Amino acid sequence: MQIVASQIVTPTDGAEFCNNDNPPLRFQVNNLDSSPGSGLYTDIDINAHNLLATLTLTGVNTGVVTRSFNSKGSGSQNPASSIIATTTYAFFDWPESLSIPNIGTTTITIEIGLLDGYGNEQDLTNNIASIQVSTTLIPEIALSSDKDSNTVCSTDSGDMVFTATSTPTASYYVFYKNEVQVASSTSNTYSSTIGSLTNGTIIKVKAFASTGCYAEETLTVYINDSDPGSIGGDQTLCVGDTPSVLTNEVSATVSGTTATLGQYQWQSSLDGSSGWSNISGANSSTFQPPVSPPPSIFYRRLVINNNGGVSCTEASNSVQLTINALPTGQITAVGLATASSTLASASICEGTTVNFNASGGVQYEFFIDNISVQARGSSSNFSTNTLDDTDEVKVRVYDSSTATACFDDSAVIKFDVTQYPNASINSSVNSNTYCSGDNVTFTAGGGGGSVLFTFFNDGTEVRGPSSVPTYSTSSLTGTEVISVVATLNGCSTTASLTMFENAITTVGSISTVSSTICSGETPLIITGDAGVVGGSLSYQWESSLDGL
Structure with a gap:
């Protein structure tokens, strides 16, 4: 059995690795020797004679480990057979990957041997092979974005910038978006339009050292998505009216869930396009505007998404409250007094007919002591001769003939009514x-x-x-x-x-035959002419002793 350096298939002699690499180890064994002690070339059955391999690491990485093999690896001659025939070879794969994390040169040595039927190792020649490999430091890398918590709002525009920081500084960087390469350059930044990102987008960067070693890091992009829903409640009011509640037509959603109390914020604006300001305490789905808002005011509702500690808002449609000014009414008691905004007084005699004229509106309604005495209509004139003392007369002025017309009351004319004396x-x-x-x-x-x-x-x-x-x-x-x-x-x-x-125009005269008589005689009758008077004629005789 023989093994030489060139027969360590992987890694190869002089190979360079990164300190996070764990390369596989494969070696080739040739049957070129005779069976031990027989002096003959013979086939080797590794089922009967287990192949032993001792791996020794020296240099910056060290270690010794022995493994036995009783089957051939892929690529071997007659791989299905456990026999390594004479002049044939077999491949063997080390069951574990190599661990060479320390930076520098490591010598890898493999020594092979066979066990006899009794488990004793047999002597072999040409059974040792060595190679050297080097380990290079990979960069330490961090990936960040210019957005807090890597979170943006669905309404945001512009770019999101991703920055890789490596130690030592990498030679070049490759960025990926959802595993699709999007940039490769010496720049450590990558910009993506926010509109091209979706919730959960994965950004990955690989930072390569000059040796080709690289480190990679990922981050997840979060999109705070909200739907503001819609509101209703456009209305036209008169000054002093209480507006109706602004309604929730469609509920807002926050990340697909219906918004709840506190996730709403109502705002107001005088022109509906700028100057929107928050309304304190208005954080439910509906809103009751206050009494007597400004002449024209707009309201809208924000929905707030605070996921990831980033506050995102979206605005609903706006509704307008149009506040019509009240008409300014004026009433005149013709020839007596006029009242508009302040009380006026007038004095009349009982039963006097007073003519009233009104102005300032389209329709008018007249009142005496708050009791309607002339129904609402287009006539601005009213007359009466039945006013009593302290009666107060006013006019209600309407700005249109519609049922929803705005109206206001004039000041009153208070009457001091004097009864005629009984002459x-x-x-x-x-x-x-x-x-x-x-x-x-x-x-x-x-x-x-x-x-x-x-x-x-x-x-x-x-x-x-x-x-x-x-x-x-x-x-x-x-x-x-x-x-x-x-x-x-x-x-x-x-x-x-x-x-x-009682006029006497002729007094008449009296006479007698003789005005001289003797004592004891009876005087003669005195006669007279009738007098002339202006009334009933009567007489009254008188006597005097001296005629005076």
Whole structure:
């Protein structure tokens, strides 16, 4: 049996390995010697005579191990037979890979032998072969990316950069994406568009030393994928209205799972395109906007995916709340007062017809003491003569004729309504009949309150307004109308009476036959002519001792 250096098939003499390599060991044995002690060339049955092989490592890597073989390896002549015939050869594979991790030169020596039927090793010649191999250090390598936790958001754009760091510095690098080579150069970086990556993409790099030794490292790319779903709730409101709840039309998902409380964030913007700001505490699938939002405001909902410690957000559609300003109503009591934003006052007499005009809207509704007295309509006018003291009149102004029109109330006009005084007058003479030169006193009444009285004689004022209710005169002549105007807070009524003069236009005369008589005589009848008077004629005789 013979083995020489050239018959160590693998590794070959002078081969170079990396310190992480574990090369296989294969050697070839030739049957060129005679059977031990027979002096003849003969076949060797390795079933009967087990082949022994001792492997010795010296140099930077050391070790000794012996193995026995009783079957041939692939590639042998007559591989199915256990016989190594004369002048034939057989291959044998070492059952373990070589371990030569130390850097430098290692000598590999194989010595073969045979066992006899009693288990004793037989002497052989030319049974030792040696080769030398060298071990080279492979780079130590790390692979990282420019994204935290190797995680990006599904909405991200741009590139993701992968960087390999090796010690010692590698001569060149080969990058793979999901085992497909994508780059090979001296650069230790590789850039991939984020859009070409999927969740779970494997990036691998091999860092090669000048000897061809290489180390490899991988990392996994994670894509935080979310679906924001959709929201509803576009609405048009009036200032001061409470908006309706913004609804969850389609729930958001986070990595394929329905989002839950805390994975939502509502935002608002004044123009719907910029200036979006988070709303504190708004982190559920629906949102109740506050009362009286700005004139126009937009809302949207973010879904938040925090997998891998990287916060990714995606925005839903936006909804708009349009807030219409309230119309500015104004009410005017014609000739009296106007109220818009502040209270106004007006004074009238009871029963006075007041005409109201309104402005500032498309439709109007009038109220007295908050009770509708003229239904909503296009008419801006209203009239009434039934106002009571302290009544308040306002108008509700609508900005359109629709059922959802915005409206606002004007300020009120508060009315001070005065009842008319109950004017009366009487004179100090019976039957309002006087004699020429009589001093007649007229007394007026007003029904109570701070009434002022003005007296007139046949329409001519004879005594100006005064709280004194009497007027006296001795200048009456003929038939005269005496009237009084009773005024209370500008409200006036009139009472009058007609005065009659008891006029005597002809007094007549009396006579007798003789105005001288004797004592004891009966005087003669005194006769007279009838007088002329303005009223009923009656007579009253008088006597006097001196005629004066």
